[in-house]
Amino acid sequence: METKISFTLNGKKVSLSTDPLRRLLDVLREDFGCTGVKEGCSEGECGACSVMFNNKMVTPCLIPVGAANGQDIMTIEGVSKTELGQRIVQAFADGGAVQCGYCIPGMVIAAYNLLLENPDPNEEEIRLGISGNICRCTGYDLIVESIKLAAKRGR
Amino acid sequence: MSAAGNCGLHCEDGCTKGEKKVVAEELTRDISTAMRRLDAVEKSEGTAKYVSDYDFSDCLWARMVRSSIPRGIIKNIKLPQMPEGYYWVSAKDIPEGGHNYLHMIATDWKCFADGDVKYVGETIGLVVGPDKTKVEDLREQIEIEYEEQEPAVSIDEGVACKGGAFINGNNIHCHLKLETGENVDQVFSRCDKVVEETIETGYQEHIYLETNGACCIPEGDHYVIYASAQCPFYIRKSVAPVLNIDPEKIIVRQATTGGAFGGKEHFPDVLCGPLLLAAYKTGKGVKMFFDREEDIENSVKRHPSKVVFKTGLDKNGNIMAMDSKVYYNVGAYLASSFVVLQRGCFHVTGCYEFPNMRTEGFGVATNSFPSCAFRGFGAPQTLFAIETHMCHLAEMYGVEPLEYKSRYFIKQGDNTSTNGKIVEKVMIPEMLEQVLKASDYRRKVKEYKYGTGKGIGISFYNHGGAFTGNGEQAIIKAKCRMHKYPDGTVEILNGQTEMGQGFHSIIPKIAAHVLGIPLEKVIYKDPDTSRVPDSGPTAASRSTMIVGRLVEKAAQQVKERWNEAEFEVETHYEHPDGYPWDQSSFQGYAYLGYGWGVCVVEVEVDPCTGEVTTKGIWSSHDGGHLIDELIVHGQVNGGVIQGIGWASTEVMQNVKGHFKQTSMSDYIVPTSMDYPKQECFFVDNPYEWGPFGAKGLGELVFNGSGAAYIDALSRAIGKRISSIPCPTEQVMLYMLNGKDIEEAL
Numbered sequence: 001m002e003t004k005i006s007f008t009l010n011g012k013k014v015s016l017s018t019d020p021l022r023r024l025l026d027v028l029r030e031d032f033g034c035t036g037v038k039e040g041c042s043e044g045e046c047g048a049c050s051v052m053f054n055n056k057m058v059t060p061c062l063i064p065v066g067a068a069n070g071q072d073i074m075t076i077e078g079v080s081k082t083e084l085g086q087r088i089v090q091a092f093a094d095g096g097a098v099q100c101g102y103c104i105p106g107m108v109i110a111a112y113n114l115l116l117e118n119p120d121p122n123e124e125e126i127r128l129g130i131s132g133n134i135c136r137c138t139g140y141d142l143i144v145e146s147i148k149l150a151a152k153r154g155r
Numbered sequence: 156m157s158a159a160g161n162c163g164l165h166c167e168d169g170c171t172k173g174e175k176k177v178v179a180e181e182l183t184r185d186i187s188t189a190m191r192r193l194d195a196v197e198k199s200e201g202t203a204k205y206v207s208d209y210d211f212s213d214c215l216w217a218r219m220v221r222s223s224i225p226r227g228i229i230k231n232i233k234l235p236q237m238p239e240g241y242y243w244v245s246a247k248d249i250p251e252g253g254h255n256y257l258h259m260i261a262t263d264w265k266c267f268a269d270g271d272v273k274y275v276g277e278t279i280g281l282v283v284g285p286d287k288t289k290v291e292d293l294r295e296q297i298e299i300e301y302e303e304q305e306p307a308v309s310i311d312e313g314v315a316c317k318g319g320a321f322i323n324g325n326n327i328h329c330h331l332k333l334e335t336g337e338n339v340d341q342v343f344s345r346c347d348k349v350v351e352e353t354i355e356t357g358y359q360e361h362i363y364l365e366t367n368g369a370c371c372i373p374e375g376d377h378y379v380i381y382a383s384a385q386c387p388f389y390i391r392k393s394v395a396p397v398l399n400i401d402p403e404k405i406i407v408r409q410a411t412t413g414g415a416f417g418g419k420e421h422f423p424d425v426l427c428g429p430l431l432l433a434a435y436k437t438g439k440g441v442k443m444f445f446d447r448e449e450d451i452e453n454s455v456k457r458h459p460s461k462v463v464f465k466t467g468l469d470k471n472g473n474i475m476a477m478d479s480k481v482y483y484n485v486g487a488y489l490a491s492s493f494v495v496l497q498r499g500c501f502h503v504t505g506c507y508e509f510p511n512m513r514t515e516g517f518g519v520a521t522n523s524f525p526s527c528a529f530r531g532f533g534a535p536q537t538l539f540a541i542e543t544h545m546c547h548l549a550e551m552y553g554v555e556p557l558e559y560k561s562r563y564f565i566k567q568g569d570n571t572s573t574n575g576k577i578v579e580k581v582m583i584p585e586m587l588e589q590v591l592k593a594s595d596y597r598r599k600v601k602e603y604k605y606g607t608g609k610g611i612g613i614s615f616y617n618h619g620g621a622f623t624g625n626g627e628q629a630i631i632k633a634k635c636r637m638h639k640y641p642d643g644t645v646e647i648l649n650g651q652t653e654m655g656q657g658f659h660s661i662i663p664k665i666a667a668h669v670l671g672i673p674l675e676k677v678i679y680k681d682p683d684t685s686r687v688p689d690s691g692p693t694a695a696s697r698s699t700m701i702v703g704r705l706v707e708k709a710a711q712q713v714k715e716r717w718n719e720a721e722f723e724v725e726t727h728y729e730h731p732d733g734y735p736w737d738q739s740s741f742q743g744y745a746y747l748g749y750g751w752g753v754c755v756v757e758v759e760v761d762p763c764t765g766e767v768t769t770k771g772i773w774s775s776h777d778g779g780h781l782i783d784e785l786i787v788h789g790q791v792n793g794g795v796i797q798g799i800g801w802a803s804t805e806v807m808q809n810v811k812g813h814f815k816q817t818s819m820s821d822y823i824v825p826t827s828m829d830y831p832k833q834e835c836f837f838v839d840n841p842y843e844w845g846p847f848g849a850k851g852l853g854e855l856v857f858n859g860s861g862a863a864y865i866d867a868l869s870r871a872i873g874k875r876i877s878s879i880p881c882p883t884e885q886v887m888l889y890m891l892n893g894k895d896i897e898e899a900l
Contacts, residue, residue, distance in 0.1 A: 035208035036201015038413075040364050041447045045819040048364055076201035093195035096785040099793065100655025101198025102364035102413030108199055127827040134819065136362050136414050137655045139792030140827040142785075 007068045009034075010078025020066025025049050027065045028075055036076035036105045040134070047133030050106040050113075051075045057113035057132075076105035079112050088112055088150045095146030099137035106133050111147045120151050186668050186847045189785035192660045193674070194653065198411075206368045206383045206410035207444050214370055214440030216287045217244075217433055218294045220280045221453060222272035225306035225522035225812025226318065229270060232279070235296040241284035244433045252399040257428050257490075258392055259421040264488040264525065266397050266428040272301070273321065273487035275812040276453040276524050278425065283433050283441055306522035306812050310461050310482045313519035322520035328485045329493040329518035331500055331741055333572055336511035339467070342476035346467035350900040352547060354464070354540035355878040358807035359457035359529060359800075360816070362824050365413025366450040369423060371430040372440035378431055379406045384423040385415045386692040387684050388650050393424035394431045405431070406685040415654040416797070417528030420694050421491055422455050452817050455527035456807060458483040458495060462503070462540035472552035474563065476511035479503050481537060485518040486525035492518050495526075497623065499533035501745050504572045505541040506583060506615040507563035512572060523809050528694060530797065530857045534618055539802070539879065542614045542862035547875060550897050555600060556866065557613050561587075564615070575744035578734065582838045583615065586753045586775035589836040594755040594773040605896050606873025611757040612866025616859030619746030620851030621697035624736025631691035633728040635705035637666070639713050641720040645670065646678040647706055649690035651698045653681065656853050657786035658698050662706050664782065665846050669710035670717075688725065696851025699782060700748060701728060703846035731844060748842045750855030751777040754795065756863040760871045765887035767803070767868060769829070775836040776856060780848030784837075787852060791835045794856030800825045802861030802879040823882075869896060 006015035009032060016031055028034040028051070037060065040048030044062040051060050052074035079085035088111045091097075098104050107130060114121055114129035121129065126147045127140070135143060197203045234243050246255050246267035255269055256262045268277045282294045305318030313326045320326045336342075343349050369382040384390060387407035395402040412419065426443055433441040445453070465478040481500055485492040500516040531538075542560075549559030565571075567580050591597060596611055603609040621627055636648040647666055653659035663677040670677075690702045705726040712724040736743035757771040774795055781787045804823040808815040816822040841848025861879060869876045872886065874893030881889075 034201075035204070038201075038205070038365070039207070039446075040366075041819040043447070043818060043820060046364065080200040089196060089199040092199045093191050096189070096192070096789050098192055098195040098198050099657065099789055100364065100412065100414040101194065101203055102205065104198050105201040123832070131826050131828045134362075134364065134824060134826065135793075136364055136416070136797070136824060137793045138789055139794075139796035139825070139830070139833065141792045141832050142789050144827065144832070 003066065005065055005069045007070060008072040010074055018065060021064045024060035024063040024065045024068050028060060034075040034077050038102055038105060040103065046103070047110060048103050048106045050109040050133065052079060052109060052113065055116065057109055076108060079109060084115060084154070085112055087153055088115070091146045091150035091153060095149050096142040097138065097146035103133060103135045107135065107143055111150060114147070115151060115154070119154055186664065187781045187784050190660060190664055190783055192657060192786065193663065194659060203411045205365055205413050206370065206381055209370070209381060209410065211370050211440060211442045214372065214442045215283050215285055215437060216290045217281045217283045217430060217441050217443040218290050219278055219429070219443070220282060220294055220297055222268060222275055222277040222279060224272060224301050224303055225275050225308065227272055227301040227303040229268065229272060229279070229299060230302055231300040233298040235293055237293065241282070241289065241293060242433070242437055243280055244283055244429065244436055245280035248432055248436050249397060250399070254396040254399065256396065257394065257424045258396060259424055259490040260494060261489040264490050266432070274522050274524050278429055281429050281433050283437060308521055308523055308809055308812050310459065310484045310519050313484065313521040314482070326520040327517050328489040328520045329496055331497060331516045333500055333514045333741060334512065335570060335572065335574055339476040339478045339511050339513045342511050343467040346475050347470040349465060349467045352464050352544055352877065352900050354462045354543050356460045356536045356539055357880050358459050358809065359805055360451055360807050360822055361416045361418030361529060362819070362822070363414030363416060363418055366445045366447055367419065367423065367426055367454065368444035369426045369430055370440060370442035371427065371434040373434050373438060377404050377406055378434055379408065380427050381408050381410050382423045382427060383412045383419060384409055385412070385419045385652055385654055385694060387652065387682050388689045389421060389692055390424055390427050391684055394428045397428050397432055398435055406683065408683045409652050409681045411681065412652060412654040416530045417532065417694070418455060419654065420528040420692065422527060447819060448817050451822060452814055453524065455525055457529035458485065458492065458526040458533065458536065460499070460536035462537060464544050466548065472548065472554065474509055477509050478513045481514065481516040483518055483533065483536070484521055484523060484526060486521055486523045488525045489518065490525055491527060495528065495533035497741065499537045501572050501619065501623070502534040503537040503541055505538055506565055506617055506751065507560070508565045508569045509563060514572060522812050524814070530794065531618070531854045532695065534854070535798070535858050535861070538616045538858050539862045542859070543865060543877060546866050546869070547900060551899055553897065560615060571745060573745045574742050578744065578747050579749070579842065580840060581751060582777050582840050583751060583753065585838050586751065586777065586836070589775045590753050590755045590773045593834050593836070594757065594771060596755055599757065603870065605870055608760050608762055608871055610867040610869070610871030611755060612863045612870060613753070613755050614859040614862035614866060616752045616855070617749040618696055618851065618855035618858055620700045620748045620750060621746070622695055623745050624738055624743060625730045627697070627701055627728050628730040631728070633691040633701055633705060634688035634725060635690050635702060635709055636688055636723055636725045637706070637709035637713050638723045639721060643672065644676045644678060645713060648687040649702055650682045650684065650687050651690055651702050652693040654693065656790065657783065658693065661699065661782040661786060662703060665703055665707050666710045669707055670714050696750065696854045699849050700842065700845040700851045703782070703849060704844060707846035747844065748779065748850045750850055750852050752855055752859050754859045754863040756799070756860065756867045758864070758867045758871050760868065760886065765883050765890055767883065767886060769799070769831060771831060772833040772860070774833065774860070775838065776852065777838045777840045778852035778855070779842035779845050779850035780839055781837060782847060782849045787837070788835060790853055791856045792833055795833060795860040796825050796830055798857045798860035799830065799864045802864050802881060804880065804882050806880050806882055
């Protein structure tokens with residue numbers, strides 16, 4: 001059963017007719033080409049697909065697109081173009097946070113979500129802030145350091 | 156770089172510099188100075204294209220139909236009526252002259268099951284068609300009737316030939332034997348005591364964040380395969396026999412690969428073989444992507460192992476002889492496992508020289524999903540075993556484990572497990588000093604009595620770089636090309652892949668340094684087998700030390716001819732003379748350059764719940780002269796944590812042939828909250844035959860943290876631990892019923 005769904009995606013109004021039970025993850029990737037949104041576990045466990053939903057981090061693999069109607073969504077494609085998002089991207093590059101990169105768009109979103117609320121987090125707050133995002137390559141230390149660096153550059 | 160450096164502060168160093176400035180400075184600094192990875196920004200912004208991000212909208216979807224039983228005869232496959240444009244692809248579609256196998260070192264792994272099935276998850280066929288949901292509906296309607304047979308799943312069941320042997324009459328896929336010194340049985344007769352101990356390790360799932368996926372598209376008289384993969388040339392060689400075509404007729408293009416750790420060394424062949432046949436049958440492009448559950452349930456894992464030691468000791472507890480029997484659970488098909496077993500057996504002596512050794516390895520056939528490469532490639536299992544056994548021997552004699560182990564440290568010129576010599580300087584004393592000081596090990600050892608809930612442990616480990624012996628020259632024959640263009644750019648052409656380890660950043664860095672040109676003048680693309688020469692697999696900690704060296708040499712040649720407008724050079728691997736190796740008897744110089752490591756872990760255990768808190772992790776590694784401190788730092792952090800995960804929370808059980816853990820909710824990999832920030836140190840030990848003195852390091856950093864963690868945990872609870880993984884529940888059981896740490900073996 002197709003339904004018309006409208007929402008704000010990376011600052012622009014968009015709409016589509018689709019099954020409202022489709023995963024928001026699939027709609028973002030397939031209908032809007034936001035392939036920076038990565039599918040990792042399909043069950044909200046790894047955080048690779050994280051996006052901002054009304055300025056809060058969510059995992060769109062668990063959200064039916066119908067729930068996005070009228071809401072504001074920012075994917076990595078939008079977040080990376082904001083001042084804070086770009087500051088995180090550059091800090092990740094300088095700080096050695098990136099290896100295979102598959103978890104990284106989700107990590108950038110997690111860092112963005114954290115720094116929006118807490119611009120100067122300590123080590124423990126950073127570790128908590130990214131605890132819903134799994135990285136298999138880095139052991140997290142350089143991601144944590146890079147988030148500190150992004151925070152420092154924002155002061 | 157300095158001989159020792161805690162590089163935890165590098166990112167602070169680089170923070171105020173723009174990218175261009177870093178690049179320019181790069182050329183005048185030591186090559187080890189941290190660079191900005193070339194792929195970091197596109198990966199962070201989400202624009203890097205992984206295989207599922209490509210637009211393959213014209214291609215058909217494929218889903219695998221697999222065996223649901225571990226062992227039996229296929230009696231009947233009942234297919235639904237296939238609508239127009241939908242296909243069933245199976246062994247019957249292999250054209251005349253084609254072969255139903257995948258070439259993965261051995262050629263026993265079938266592309267499609269044919270007649271019988273030997274493990275749960277064995278590929279039986281593909282359902283292919285234009286609509287993903289319809290393909291799934293059709294797949295669910297397929298009924299397969301089996302005549303079930305009794306499976307052998309564990310190492311013990313395999314050895315006991317439960318249900319009747321199905322390989323070689325004894326379920327031993329492969330076997331090897333190594334001996335050094337005197338016959339150990341004779342020495343045992345002179346010993347004060349001969350003790351036996353069994354050390355076991357479990358499965359480990361790779362959990363690369365990007366699951367497996369591939370797409371095969373017919374283009375003219377070629378097939379083009381796009382894959383998330385470590386080894387594009389392996390895929391080509393492996394799947395070409397299915398259609399009995401020249402491997403050159405298959406072009407493999409690697410997509411950005413979201414982690415591999417060995418899990419995408421041979422395993423992509425298991426997707427690409429069937430996809431190739433589907434593309435042949437339908438004449439269309441066919442794509443397949445696994446979701447996480449499908450990937451965990453139906454992909455290769457680290458070999459479970461069992462090492463049985465028999466050690467002869469004098470009255471002071473000194474080791475006089477050691478016999479070790481090494482059993483790896485290979486699963487139903489051999490594929491690359493004999494090589495894994497060999498590496499395991501070569502590493503069973505760890506960082507020690509023992510007077511008399513006998514080692515026998517057995518690759519056990521079971522009705523389990525075949526095991527395959529995973530970071531360390533067989534070495535972590537035996538290194539864990541020897542480290543743990545050494546601790547237990549020490550404790551039995553009331554000697555502190557570090558003191559006991561240090562009696563046997565191997566040195567330059569000492570004899571190896573294969574009767575070769577250690578060629579390089581072994582800097583264990585220097586590395587040890589770094590971690591002892593940083594961790595305050597000696598004070599803590601005295602202060603934390605056994606069983607008081609606090610413990611600190613230590614491990615020593617190494618990893619032989621590159622293919623064994625002269626394999627690089629005799630088998631791999633790596634080639635590398637470099638092209639100079641008239642505008643002064645150069646392109647590096649080889650088959651090595653970037654999978655997260657940083658290779659596609661450090662290799663341009665090597666070329667830029669030799670040539671004295673900026674990094675942006677160096678082109679190095681993800682490999683396309685039709686454009687680049689085969690430089691061997693991206694595996695075995697060989698890429699930097701072997702292919703990096705070929706790139707360095709190519710750059711030196713280009714530099715000499717720099718005034719010519721456009722030309723290409725090609726370099727070939729040559730094994731240094733004077734280090735013989737006999738692959739039939741496994742005798743001689745197995746490895747010319749080892750990476751070396753020392754790791755200290757400190758833990759605290761909650762006496763009520765058995766919960767373990769890791770209080771500190773200190774490590775030192777010798778990777779020769781490092782090409783990039785920051786990239787290496789990332790490798791160390793990730794490898795060490797992955798190793799502790801293997802030893803602690805990563806429980807993967809196989810029950811009656813089925814993996815019990817099938818998601819990231821029940822297979823528990825480390826999170827950012829589980830371990831404290833690590834302190835890592837390095838020693839500078841230039842390797843004669845590596846680029847700028849570098850050696851392999853990517854696997855080394857996995858090899859020892861698990862043993863250090865278990866040593867610490869064991870001391871904290873005062874109980875002997877001889878099997879991993881050891882999650883909280885198991886810690887509790889040890890606390891309640893375990894054997895005391897100092898009890899005689």
